[in-house]
Amino acid sequence: MNKTKNKVRAFFSKPANVILALFAALLVLLTLYPLCELVHHTFVVHATDATVLPGLKKGELTTASWKKLLFTESHKYSLINFYRPMFNSVLLATLSALFALVFGGTVAWLVTRSNLKGKKFISTVFIFPYIMPSWTLALFWLNMFKNPGVGTGSPGFVYSLTGLMAPEWFVYGLLPMVIVSGLHYAPFAYIFIGGILRNMDANLEEAATILKTKRTRILLKITLPIVKPAILSTFLLAFASVMGSYAVPIYLGSPVNFYVLTTKMKTLQTTAIGQAYIIALVMVIAGALIMMANSLLTGTRKSYTTVTGKSSQISLVDLKGANPVITAVLCLLLFFVCIMPLFSFALESVIIKAGDYSLSNMTLNYWFGASGSVSTTVGDTGILRDPAIWSAIQTSLKLSVCCALIAGSCGVIIGYAVVRRRGTKLSQWVSGLSFFPYLIPAMAFGAIYLAIASSFSFLANSFLVLVLVGSVKYLPFATKSGTNAMLQLSAEIEEAATIFGVSWWKRMTKIIIPIQKASIISGFLLPFTSCMRELSLFVMLVSSKTQTLTTMLMTYNEKGASQYGNAINLLIIVLVLAINFAVNKLTGASIDKGVGGN
Amino acid sequence: MPEIVLKNVKKVFGNKFVAVDNLNMYIADRSFITLLGPSGCGKTTTLRMIAGLETPTEGQITIDGVTVFDADKGINLPPDKRDVGFLFQNYALWPHMTVYKNIAFGLENLKWPKKQIEERVGELLDMLKIRPFVDRYPSELSGGQQQRVAIARTLAPKPKVLFMDEPLSNLDAKLRGEMRTELKRLHVDTNSTFIYVTHDQLEAMTLSTKVCLIESGKLQQFAPPLEIYQRPENLFVADFMGNPTMNFLSADVLEKGEGSLDMDFHGKKLRFHAADPFTDPIGDEIILGIRPEYITLCETGKLEALVYTTLPTGMETTVRILLDGELISAVVFGCVDYPIDTPIQFEFAGENILVFDKETGKRVGIGSVSVIE
Numbered sequence: 001m002n003k004t005k006n007k008v009r010a011f012f013s014k015p016a017n018v019i020l021a022l023f024a025a026l027l028v029l030l031t032l033y034p035l036c037e038l039v040h041h042t043f044v045v046h047a048t049d050a051t052v053l054p055g056l057k058k059g060e061l062t063t064a065s066w067k068k069l070l071f072t073e074s075h076k077y078s079l080i081n082f083y084r085p086m087f088n089s090v091l092l093a094t095l096s097a098l099f100a101l102v103f104g105g106t107v108a109w110l111v112t113r114s115n116l117k118g119k120k121f122i123s124t125v126f127i128f129p130y131i132m133p134s135w136t137l138a139l140f141w142l143n144m145f146k147n148p149g150v151g152t153g154s155p156g157f158v159y160s161l162t163g164l165m166a167p168e169w170f171v172y173g174l175l176p177m178v179i180v181s182g183l184h185y186a187p188f189a190y191i192f193i194g195g196i197l198r199n200m201d202a203n204l205e206e207a208a209t210i211l212k213t214k215r216t217r218i219l220l221k222i223t224l225p226i227v228k229p230a231i232l233s234t235f236l237l238a239f240a241s242v243m244g245s246y247a248v249p250i251y252l253g254s255p256v257n258f259y260v261l262t263t264k265m266k267t268l269q270t271t272a273i274g275q276a277y278i279i280a281l282v283m284v285i286a287g288a289l290i291m292m293a294n295s296l297l298t299g300t301r302k303s304y305t306t307v308t309g310k311s312s313q314i315s316l317v318d319l320k321g322a323n324p325v326i327t328a329v330l331c332l333l334l335f336f337v338c339i340m341p342l343f344s345f346a347l348e349s350v351i352i353k354a355g356d357y358s359l360s361n362m363t364l365n366y367w368f369g370a371s372g373s374v375s376t377t378v379g380d381t382g383i384l385r386d387p388a389i390w391s392a393i394q395t396s397l398k399l400s401v402c403c404a405l406i407a408g409s410c411g412v413i414i415g416y417a418v419v420r421r422r423g424t425k426l427s428q429w430v431s432g433l434s435f436f437p438y439l440i441p442a443m444a445f446g447a448i449y450l451a452i453a454s455s456f457s458f459l460a461n462s463f464l465v466l467v468l469v470g471s472v473k474y475l476p477f478a479t480k481s482g483t484n485a486m487l488q489l490s491a492e493i494e495e496a497a498t499i500f501g502v503s504w505w506k507r508m509t510k511i512i513i514p515i516q517k518a519s520i521i522s523g524f525l526l527p528f529t530s531c532m533r534e535l536s537l538f539v540m541l542v543s544s545k546t547q548t549l550t551t552m553l554m555t556y557n558e559k560g561a562s563q564y565g566n567a568i569n570l571l572i573i574v575l576v577l578a579i580n581f582a583v584n585k586l587t588g589a590s591i592d593k594g595v596g597g598n
Numbered sequence: 599m600p601e602i603v604l605k606n607v608k609k610v611f612g613n614k615f616v617a618v619d620n621l622n623m624y625i626a627d628r629s630f631i632t633l634l635g636p637s638g639c640g641k642t643t644t645l646r647m648i649a650g651l652e653t654p655t656e657g658q659i660t661i662d663g664v665t666v667f668d669a670d671k672g673i674n675l676p677p678d679k680r681d682v683g684f685l686f687q688n689y690a691l692w693p694h695m696t697v698y699k700n701i702a703f704g705l706e707n708l709k710w711p712k713k714q715i716e717e718r719v720g721e722l723l724d725m726l727k728i729r730p731f732v733d734r735y736p737s738e739l740s741g742g743q744q745q746r747v748a749i750a751r752t753l754a755p756k757p758k759v760l761f762m763d764e765p766l767s768n769l770d771a772k773l774r775g776e777m778r779t780e781l782k783r784l785h786v787d788t789n790s791t792f793i794y795v796t797h798d799q800l801e802a803m804t805l806s807t808k809v810c811l812i813e814s815g816k817l818q819q820f821a822p823p824l825e826i827y828q829r830p831e832n833l834f835v836a837d838f839m840g841n842p843t844m845n846f847l848s849a850d851v852l853e854k855g856e857g858s859l860d861m862d863f864h865g866k867k868l869r870f871h872a873a874d875p876f877t878d879p880i881g882d883e884i885i886l887g888i889r890p891e892y893i894t895l896c897e898t899g900k901l902e903a904l905v906y907t908t909l910p911t912g913m914e915t916t917v918r919i920l921l922d923g924e925l926i927s928a929v930v931f932g933c934v935d936y937p938i939d940t941p942i943q944f945e946f947a948g949e950n951i952l953v954f955d956k957e958t959g960k961r962v963g964i965g966s967v968s969v970i971e
Contacts, residue, residue: 490688492688495677496684496692499682501677501708515692
């Protein structure tokens with residue numbers, strides 16, 4: 001008895017153990033409990049369900065929602081509302097992840113292992129699509145290619161200049177969605193694979209060179225197998241992200257009735273919320289399966305991905321004659337993908353009548369105009385004079401700062417505890433739990449919290465619920481970067497201070513945090529950026545008082561106020577890029593450091 | 599001044615791996631103890647347990663009469679309450695602080711008055727000859743200079759006990775030699791107890807007052823270095839200490855006498871004269887442990903082998919000779935060269951030839967050996 005008491009006391013005398021125990025409990029509450037609630041809600045009849053499920057009263061427990069969504073043959077209900085969207089989701093996610101992997105991986109290899117020109121420009125700009133909101137490219141695509149032949153019929157840039165009418169399959173549907181999502185997640189592949197290629201001991205390849213191995217053979221037999229775990233994780237992470245994305249499908253898919261799980265869920269939310277919860281649950285299960293696949297496929301082999309060697313002299317592959325061609329093509333492409341959208345949004349936000357790009361058709365009134373200077377479906381003032389916009393900017397910034405502070409701090413602390421107690425069951429449990437929110441698609445995550453908020457009145461429609469959901473959702477990024485930062489620091493650095501009796505708090509603030517400043521701030525920057533451009537997570541949770549810039553953008557676009565939409569979009573991108581740039585210059589922190597790159 | 603006592607200390611990692619098993623040790627005041635052993639034997643774990651950086655699974659540790667750890671009573675003093683200093687293998691200098699700040703940080707934390715801190719840091723800067731680097735950051739120092747800063751930082755609060763975890767292993771051979779000299783001098787000057795972890799038997803020999811040899815978490819022998827060298831308790835200790843390593847030659851016992859032993863060695867009859875009484879009954883097969891310096895190469899030697907190779911170092915030459923497929927090392931003073939594959943005569947000299955029991959590996963006798971026929 002006494003011995004057990006001593007053991008418990010010894011256990012809790014270590015700050016790392018206290019942190020782990022605390023977060024184990026907290027994470028169960030914030031991730032597992034909501035999950036149980038979600039399951040529960042799929043069996044409850046809600047007010048909206050009562051109309052589609054005749055004969056059932058609100059609050060009753062039933063399996064009717066499940067039956068209705070999964071096994072209704074009349075009017076092809078199940079096919080249209082569940083099976084086809086699911087097939088579309090999987091197809092979209094697979095193709096997009098593959099595209100991201102091939103594109104990002106190739107560029108990563110070119111930048112780290114060849115004598116490509118303009119590496120600095122390429123590596124800086126290549127991250128842009130990830131910093132920008134995911135729908136940026138989707139809107140840009142529409143701005144460019146929409147024409148009177150498809151969709152709403154308003155003319156886009158290409159049509160107005162050349163008169164060319166792109167076919168519908170090129171403007172809307174699977175193809176543009178794959179291109180746009182793939183481009184958005186390519187930086188992922190670039191950061192992960194590039195990080196490993198950069199860290200990989202060049203001796204490994206040199207050893208093969210000495211043995212007279214051909215370049216291509218080295219690439220196939222040495223480099224690729226070593227990078228394989230990163231390739232797999234990148235694929236699965238990109239897959240999970242695309243599965244959960246909402247904005248791209250709503251802009252590029254819904255106008256032609258190309259539905260995926262997320263867009264279907266949003267539709268069902270207003271008509272039959274019980275069925276929406278089932279879709280959310282399916283997405284969670286898909287996420288969990290992906291996580292299991294990831295750890296099964298890469299778990300045991302991860303260890304050698306971070307091998308670092310002393311030799312940094314890598315002999316670069318000579319691209320010879322192809323060099324200027326590849327460089328030019330890549331730069332042109334990046335210019336189109338990363339810089340053109342900004343011009344496009346700026347342009348579209350000042351044009352009065354769509355498709356007319358003459359100076360006489362332009363006005364800055366959509367930005368600065370006084371009341372009555374413009375006329376749209378949603379207002380008649382410039383957005384910068386609109387108090388609703390200012391309130392949304394404030395909400396967005398406040399929300400992002402809160403989420404970044406909470407998720408970032410927790411990430412550092414969890415990272416510290418997990419690394420210090422590495423190998424113990426508790427540490428594995430906490431790091432697994434903190435990664436869990438990543439796998440739940442943002443949309444489903446929002447749905448879960450919506451379900452909870454409905455049972456706690458202080459959460460419903462509140463700012464607090466947005467902060468909560470944002471902090472938990474971005475915890476995986478923050479934890480990953482916190483863990484990385486701590487792994488780079490030997491325990492001895494801290495023990496040297498422990499010997500002098502320096503308290504835990506002081507060890508953290510005077511030693512550990514100052515040394516790993518850049519990595520730690522990166523851990524704050526990532527949640528901040530993600531939160532600023534988040535839509536799917538918040539779209540179900542915002543109320544009229546807690547509109548963010550992104551949900552505002554959504555509303556304006558839905559109501560056809562395209563100048564406002566473009567203006568707000570530009571505003572978000574400029575804000576995010578400016579803050580990222582400023583933080584990077586001031587502290588050396590950067591997004592790619594946060595994701596685990598170098 | 600403190601003495602350190604370890605009683606039945608045990609450390610188990612996870613649920614299976616026993617890093618340190620039932621360790622008992624008495625470390626006298628002002629001694630220079632080395633924990634010696636192959637890598638992974640538990641020496642660093644032992645050190646960290648005494649310092650309080652690792653919690654033992656069982657046992658009791660007292661420093662200066664104060665119980666700092668007791669598994670049964672639930673006592674576990676944190677490292678800072680144990681009045682110890684710790685020198686880390688890779689120095690663990692704080693990269694974001696200057697040399698001055700690195701040394702002063704611990705003292706500031708102990709709430710020393712500013713004036714006193716300045717004095718003490720100045721003292722150490724001079725003592726370790728690092729004053730010119732006072733405003734530099736660790737990354738701007740060479741390995742040797744970093745080492746000195748780490749020592750200064752550790753010594754700053756005048757700890758009664760100083761722990762060192764392979765502090766010289768990151769230095770080049772020449773610098774290591776210099777630092778050895780300084781550490782031994784420092785031990786006398788600071789008047790404190792040093793506990794030093796190393797896997798280098800030469801370092802243990804030259805530095806310590808007592809060596810604690812550990813293998814697989816078990817204490818093998820705890821004695822002054824020369825005693826360990828001359829009278830190793832078992833085959834492991836005998837093999838680990840000394841370079842070139844001791845020769846182990848198998849022999850069959852022919853006749854056991856009072857204080858003597860006749861045996862068959864490659865067809866020759868040898869007689870062992872014990873200097874001390876045998877400690878254990880002797881089996882039929884034994885192993886003779888003979889240091890290379892006790893094998894004399896001379897024309898009058900009664901045993902014959904072939905020269906396999908010679909390895910001159912300048913001051914001495916190691917000659918490896920081959921006897922019926924068994925390699926034997928002999929050390930000759932000065933530079934000598936023997937033509938390879940030629941016959942050479944030798945015999946055993948001195949009073950420090952050891953007899954080990956082949957089955958238990960324990961030393962049972964010490965004495966001299968002569969060839970009878």
